[in-house]
């Protein structure tokens with residue numbers, strides 16, 4: 001039973017995919033609520049209030065997935081989660097419309113002094129002359145960051161007769177044309193816009209994007225909006241520019257520190273604020289909670305998650321294609337590790353045929369997960385595999401080749417270290433399954449699953465018989481047996497499979513047989 005902690009105020013109705021699932025126990029309450037032992041929590045759901053720090057992650061050793069019921073993941077230490085192999089998923093589009101609508105509402109309110117006028121009427125005043133506003137029509141709106149929310153805002157602004165200039169380094173001219181906006185440089189947006197709204201994530205590139213220097217490039221009388229993340233507009237610089245009358249007003253839904261407390265920006269009448277309400281609608285909260293609950297369930301059902309921050313996104317169709325190779329790569333990684341239980345400082349994966357057409361980086365991560373599984377006690381998966389390999393000084397290489405050795409595809413893994421190399425090659429045969437077709441240079445053909453024994457021996461008469469006799473004496477049934485050799489009388493290998501693993505005593509007895517070189521047990 002997976003223990004799921006839904007911290008922050010996540011809409012219960014949206015958690016249905018988990019609440020109705022018999023394999024999950026959902027607790028709704030804050031991190032400190034004591035509802036569940038944090039050490040036992042498998043999945044954590046948060047909005048923006050809970051700060052998922054490295055320290056919090058450390059206190060949750062069973063945690064496998066963090067779900068962010070929203071877009072911005074700046075409250076989650078992604079690097080720390082990735083290092084631990086914890087998958088982070090979000091709900092990227094469930095609150096787009098709500099946030100765009102809120103931004104538009106803030107813009108209208110700012111231009112027509114609605115919050116200020118509202119307060120005076122509530123206070124028994126009637127000051128019609130004090131609140132002369134500005135029309136949106138014919139004004140230029142500058143949007144910085146034309147992603148989901150920026151695009152929806154642009155559509156609404158166009159409908160109100162505004163002209164829209166955007167800066168987004170990742171936007172194509174074609175997309176700008178479809179949206180009827182003018183793709184501009186950052187400087188051009190600063191210089192030409194009457195109102196500027198930021199809609200980027202908060203990153204080290206966007207932190208302080210609007211600062212003393214860039215604000216000085218804006219039109220005198222400009223209005224600013226931040227319904228994205230506190231800090232994209234430098235708060236002290238903004239206060240300074242309002243103070244000196246350069247910025248006419250600002251609408252802020254977000255702050256660097258939330259709640260902002262006694263903040264200098266709050267003393268200006270021309271600054272209107274909301275307490276991070278962009279996504280606070282019934283619809284958005286239902287959407288994001290449902291999206292993220294589905295993702296968590298999908299993850300535990302071993303299916304591909306659609307919106308992971310630290311795993312590649314994959315459609316169901318792609319997942320179905322890649323899944324058998326993913327399994328094969330992981331098994332080959334394990335076989336390499338078990339059969340070549342020596343120091344390794346280089347692992348190279350070579351893909352051919354249909355395997356080479358897939359997302360090979362994902363397959364390489366799966367092979368690393370298999371390789372490390374019995375080598376280290378850290379849980380290694382596709383999220384942290386590359387990080388762990390780097391940390392352990394293993395160089396990971398990836399190649400694609402046109403040589404498929406007569407198969408429709410191959411996945412070949414070579415481990416190198418201390419002047420030795422060990423190679424395993426496998427293939428996936430449609431409607432038949434995965435096969436290992438080469439082991440340390442020996443041609444062979446076996447199904448990589450169950451309890452296997454890899455025996456290196458000299459190709460002498462009687463060896464196979466002696467092995468069979470010892471196993472028979474212990475009442476052990478050999479399920480399958482494959483042999484391979486390079487030349488008569490030279491080195492040879494056997495791969496046997498059993499219904500249950502052999503005891504260490506039995507393996508020791510087999511090792512003592514004449515002409516046996518090494519024996520490795522592989523459990524897949």
Ligand SMILES: NC(=O)C1=CN([C@@H]2O[C@H](COP(=O)(O)OP(=O)(O)OC[C@H]3O[C@@H](n4cnc5c(N)ncnc54)[C@H](O)[C@@H]3O)[C@@H](O)[C@H]2O)C=CC1
Nearest residue numbers: 071072099145146147148149168170200201227228278279
């Ligand atoms: N106030 C609220 O309640 C909410 C706030 N947000 C915030 O809004 C942000 C945007 O959300 P979405 O539109 O869904 O994200 P998105 O990922 O669809 O869009 C972000 C856009 O910013 C652009 N961008 C990135 N770096 C840039 C840079 N240096 N300069 C200019 N453009 C840059 C990207 O190319 C992308 O098009 C989120 O990151 C989140 O922080 C999101 C939802 C609710």
Ligand SMILES: O=C(O)CCC(=O)C(=O)O
Nearest residue numbers: 047048070071072279280
């Ligand atoms: O209401 C919330 O959870 C915050 C929404 C938000 O800022 C986001 O989705 O990035």
